[in-house]
Amino acid sequence: MISIKNLNKYYGDTQVLKNISIDIKKGEIFAIVGHSGAGKSTLMRCINGLEDYSDGSLQVNGKEIKELGKEELRAFRKNIGMIFQHFSLIQRKTVFENVALPMQLWGYTKAEITKKVKELLALVGLDEKLDSYPNELSGGQKQRVAIARALTLDPDVLLSDEATSALDPNTTTSILNLLKEINDKLNITIVLVTHEMEVVKQIAQRALLLEHGNIIGFDD
Ligand code: ADP
Ligand code: ADP
Numbered sequence: 001m002i003s004i005k006n007l008n009k010y011y012g013d014t015q016v017l018k019n020i021s022i023d024i025k026k027g028e029i030f031a032i033v034g035h036s037g038a039g040k041s042t043l044m045r046c047i048n049g050l051e052d053y054s055d056g057s058l059q060v061n062g063k064e065i066k067e068l069g070k071e072e073l074r075a076f077r078k079n080i081g082m083i084f085q086h087f088s089l090i091q092r093k094t095v096f097e098n099v100a101l102p103m104q105l106w107g108y109t110k111a112e113i114t115k116k117v118k119e120l121l122a123l124v125g126l127d128e129k130l131d132s133y134p135n136e137l138s139g140g141q142k143q144r145v146a147i148a149r150a151l152t153l154d155p156d157v158l159l160s161d162e163a164t165s166a167l168d169p170n171t172t173t174s175i176l177n178l179l180k181e182i183n184d185k186l187n188i189t190i191v192l193v194t195h196e197m198e199v200v201k202q203i204a205q206r207a208l209l210l211e212h213g214n215i216i217g218f219d220d
Pocket of ligand 1: 011016034035036037038039040041042043
């Protein structure tokens with residue numbers, strides 16, 4: 001479903017991704033592991049269509065990302081949910097409003113939004129927190145809200161960029177279990193970027209080790 005071949009990426013004269021080739025299959029949990037500066041986020045942003053790549057091929061569902069027009073790219077990005085280390089919630093909006101936001105931007109009706117948001121907040125175990133504000137939640141709960149928000153547009157792929165890096169080990173495990181449940185129930189492909197080997201062991205089916213923009217290892 002995500003097919004990367006001989007991908008290269010330069011920032012000026014510096015090559016940050018070197019001849020990357022990976023095939024990520026539909027429904028799998030795939031990890032990209034490496035130290036800070038290895039090129040993980042850059043690779044993630046390429047997959048998400050946020051960053052141009054210098055040469056090589058990057059196809060998602062058979063479509064070459066850099067050949068997409070502006071509207072096609074917008075529609076493509078609808079199909080990819082993202083979660084981040086620092087949750088990226090809007091502080092002055094409630095849990096419900098945060099999760100509803102992507103659906104509002106895409107013009108869904110109020111009834112559709114209410115149904116979907118409640119369903120997703122039940123899935124992540126936060127149906128009692130609809131009217132809370134982010135600062136009233138624990139780190140794990142904030143990430144659960146962000147996960148619900150990332151799923152509102154029914155994506156095929158969930159990209160997780162260091163989503164558990166700000167959480168303690170127990171909360172990390174509970175979030176990883178939730179991601180596994182989502183992968184299983186909704187058949188969503190999960191690509192996660194992390195510098196923590198423990199996270200990879202707990203959740204990933206396959207992992208790729210990145211160093212200075214090179215693939216230096218592959219764990220099938
Ligand atoms: P990671 O996510 O593994 O920490 P990044 O993908 O953020 O790594 O960065 C890979 C390399 O690219 C680093 O050397 C970083 O300094 C460099 N880099 C990242 N973004 C930019 C940018 N916008 N301009 C120039 N260099 C960048
Ligand atoms: P933290 O440890 O930071 O409080 P957690 O992610 O462990 O956050 O849990 C957040 C909330 O979700 C808690 O109120 C917890 O009771 C609830 N919860 C945890 N796991 C589940 C689950 N699988 N299903 C439903 N609710 C859950």
